[in-house]
Structures are given as C-alpha cells and as structure tokens.
Amino acid sequence: MLTTLAGGLDLEIPKVRTGSFFPSLLERRRRIDQALYAVIMEAYVHGVSTRSVDDLVKALGGDSGISKSEVSRICAALNEPLTAFRTRPLDHVRFPYVYLDATCCKARVNHQIVSRAVVVATGITEDGNREVLGHGGGR
Incomplete structure (x- = not known):
C-alpha cells in the first residue's frame, strides 16, 4: 500500500x-x-x-x-x-580573525517557550573565506 x-x-x-x-x-x-x-x-x-x-x-x-x-x-x-560538526578539527586552515555574534530565538525550556541567546563563532581565513566554527546557547 x-x-x-x-x-x-x-x-x-x-x-x-x-x-x-x-x-x-x-x-x-x-x-x-x-x-x-x-x-x-x-x-x-x-x-x-x-x-x-x-x-x-x-x-x-x-x-x-x-x-x-x-x-x-x-x-x-x-x-x-x-x-x-561539533567534534571536527579546526586546524586545517589558519583563522586570523574570529567574530562572535549573538541572536535571540525562542526555545522550549522546562515546557515553556522562552527567549534565549545563540552565539555563533565565525572564522575568517587568510584568503577571506568564512567558516562557522561553532555555536552555543546562552542563558
């Protein structure tokens, strides 16, 4: 069927x-x-x-x-x-610049929807390419 x-x-x-x-x-x-x-x-x-x-x-x-x-x-x-993604090695290229940025989004915590900050780390390589290095949630 x-x-x-x-x-x-x-x-x-x-x-x-x-x-x-x-x-x-x-x-x-x-x-x-x-x-x-x-x-x-x-x-x-x-x-x-x-x-x-x-x-x-x-x-x-x-x-x-x-x-x-x-x-x-x-x-x-x-x-x-x-x-x-979380466990990958980051030594494949040099990142002379690392930027941290945060945004707020809704998340379910203890059966309630609350606003949480999410921080994203972005690395800039020597040739100008960007790569997301990691992310994390705040309280």
Missing part, C-alpha cells in the same frame, strides 16, 4: 526470473519520505510537540499519523551530523 495525498494505492510488484524489479518510487527513504522526514525534523527542531507533529503528518496525507517513537527514530538522524 502506497499512501498519497489522493488516497491509498494497492501496488503489485512483478516478479522476474533473475535479479529483482523494485520501483524506485517504493525504495526505502524515497524522495516523498525524505521530504516528510525533513518536515518532521524541522518541526522537532522548532519544539513542536509530538502530538502536533502527528497532526501535521495527518494533514499532509499520512492516514495513520506518526507515533512518538517514530518521530524520535527519524530525528535521531540529526545527531550524527551535529556530532561530526
């Missing part, structure tokens, strides 16, 4: 004698899923509740919605690139 905005489709996949035939439309994490995963991750990052994410998925055409554990599983994919 393939769920689309127009409703569910029952699909039959033909069997072949050698190899396999599996349409790219049905492959795991196909583009449709990737777009939905991106929406779910964006909502999660912005502090949207699991119940609201479930409502969002239903509004986008997912008949059964999405469970709290499924949201957690999808958003676990965020951990790897964030860890790689």
Whole structure:
C-alpha cells in the first residue's frame, strides 16, 4: 500500500526470473519520505510537540499519523551530523580573525517557550573565506 495525498494505492510488484524489479518510487527513504522526514525534523527542531507533529503528518496525507517513537527514530538522524560538526578539527586552515555574534530565538525550556541567546563563532581565513566554527546557547 502506497499512501498519497489522493488516497491509498494497492501496488503489485512483478516478479522476474533473475535479479529483482523494485520501483524506485517504493525504495526505502524515497524522495516523498525524505521530504516528510525533513518536515518532521524541522518541526522537532522548532519544539513542536509530538502530538502536533502527528497532526501535521495527518494533514499532509499520512492516514495513520506518526507515533512518538517514530518521530524520535527519524530525528535521531540529526545527531550524527551535529556530532561530526561539533567534534571536527579546526586546524586545517589558519583563522586570523574570529567574530562572535549573538541572536535571540525562542526555545522550549522546562515546557515553556522562552527567549534565549545563540552565539555563533565565525572564522575568517587568510584568503577571506568564512567558516562557522561553532555555536552555543546562552542563558
């Protein structure tokens, strides 16, 4: 069963004698899923509740919605690139200038939405290129 905005489709996949035939439309994490995963991750990052994410998925055409554990599983994919960014070495180039800048944004703290400062460190290389070196939240 393939769920689309127009409703569910029952699909039959033909069997072949050698190899396999599996349409790219049905492959795991196909583009449709990737777009939905991106929406779910964006909502999660912005502090949207699991119940609201479930409502969002239903509004986008997912008949059964999405469970709290499924949201957690999808958003676990965020951990790897964030860890790689935070732990990467910065000795690949010299940064003669480092700028710190802060902006305020809304964040969920103890079940309340509050304003928090986010500091971003930007390094300027000798040839003028910029690179984000790190970021951190303030209190």
